[in-house]
Amino acid sequence: MAAPAPQKHWAVLRMPHSAGGLIHDNCGSWRSTEIHLRKKPLLLFIPSATHRFHTSNKFHRRFSLSTKDDFWALGVTLMYFATGQFPWDRPTASDRSFSVWMYAPMSLPWFHNLYVTDRPFLRPRFCITSKNFNGAKQLIP
DSSP states (O other): OOOOHHHHHHHHHHHHHHTTOEEOTTOOSSSEEEEEESSSOOEEEEEOOOGGGSOHHHHHHOOOOOHHHHHHHHHHHHHHHHHSSOTTSSOOOOOHHHHHHHTSOOSOHHHHHHHHHHHHHHHHHHOTTSTTOOOHHHHOO
16 A cells, blocks of 8 residues: 655655765755765755755855754744745845846746655644644654
8 A cells, every 4th residue: 555645755854864974065056956875876966956945044154054044944844834935925024136036937837745744744733723633653754
């Protein structure tokens, strides 16, 4: 029996981490990234991100990898799954260069497709008052 779509996604996300840890020296900002695994010379071509997932600090300070950036990207991802919108879809800022940078074409069409297919599964998990709310043991097999 085939696993439900969300379980497949969890398996794909866990795979690089379970294979010996990631060395992310080659992280790009809006292009595919070569992720080298420590044990094997395996290259995974994974879209690393678009500007939409970077912190606002990246706009001013260029490239950075930190826990702060990871939490920002996680928050943006959760908000997109919960609402279908990014937090800045209706900005009030008038900085033209920031708008051009932020609204560059999104290079992750599969991410939107993931939202469309898995939203019925994921959205109730984000609503704490929902009767369908599950803990981590029920969500991650």
